[in-house]
Amino acid sequence: MSSSTPLHFSDRVAIVTGAGSGIGQATAIALAASGxxxxxxxxxxxxxxxxxxxxxxxxxxxxxxxEEGAADKIVSTAVERWGRLDLLVNNAGIAALMPLAETDRAVITNLFELNVTAPSLLAHAALPHLRDSSGSIVNVSSTYGHRPLAGGAHYAATKSALEQLTRSWALELAPEGVRVNAIAPGPTATDVLTAAGLPEDTVTQIRAGERERIPTGRLGAPKDIADWIVRIADPQGTYVTGQILTIDGGLELS
Structure with a gap:
């Protein structure tokens, strides 16, 4: 980052979940570079x-x-270290391809635990500190949070739930100065499909099919998504809340 780039997050504190790879890693780095x-x-x-x-x-x-108590532990770790909290990025999540004919209770439970319940508990734990800082929450959804996904309905349903949480929290918390938005990535070059247990040849086939349908002709890079998370969370953007911003190379138009 050049010295002329404004450090809009200087002295501010952010939590990013799922920061070990992909979008979470890119977001942590982008936020750090912004101060x-x-x-x-x-x-x-x-x-x-x-x-x-x-x-x-x-x-x-x-x-x-x-895990039980994880949300409080995570938030308290950040606040004890830096004395405040300005931003929660709920990025951690899992995908699962599961046709209705193969419905499995454990898969449904795991999807909702990580994609819906955990972000809710983290937001709850962060809220008192975000009120103090007039901070914000950014939830990471998916283009399939608002379009159907044959063979992956339950994954899509968790992201749809996250988008509705985003809108409802935004409305609820606006009078308190806390903003809530979501970024909805389209197909992005991360390990999410591999982490879902799909074999590499299947992942390659899926990615090739996605690339063909994306008007810009390429998958997203984690940095493409991270840059927009930083923008929508910018402390100067105080008039933006309750928005679901889709970053998908124009896939929704096809």
Whole structure:
């Protein structure tokens, strides 16, 4: 980042979940480069350490956001270290391709635990501090939060739920000066499909099909999404709340 770039997050504090790779890692780095003190949260310590090495403003905490008490632990770690909290980025999530004919209760439960319940508990824990700082929450949804996904209905449903939480929290918290927005990435070059347990040849086939349907002709890069998270969370953007911003290379138009 050049010295002429405004450091809009200077002396501000952000929590980013799922910071060990992909969009979360790129977001932690982008926020740190914009002046923020960042607590990067994830389950894999080695991956988190790689994120931390990218910028001196990043500290990390190995934690499963679904565990009992995790939300309070994560928020208190950031506040005790830096004395405040200005931004929560709810990025951690999982995908699952599960046709209705193969419905599995455990898969549904896991999807909602990580994609809906954990962000809710983190937002709850962060709220008193965000009220104090007139801060904001950015939820990471998906283009499939507002368009159907054959064979992945339950994943899409969790992201649709996250978008409705975003709108409802924004309306609820606006009088208190807390903004809530969401970024909805289209197909992005991350390990989310591999993490969902799909074999590499299937992932390659899916990615090729997605690339063909995207008008700009390429998958998103994590930095494409991270840059917009930073923009929508900018403390100077006080008139933007309750928005779902889709970053998908024009996929929604096709």
């Amino acid at each position: 923020a003190h960042v607590l990067g949260v994830g389950r894999r310590q080695e991956a988190l350490e790689e994120t931390a090495r990218a910028h001196s403003n990043i500290a990390v905490l190995s934690s499963d956001v679904c």
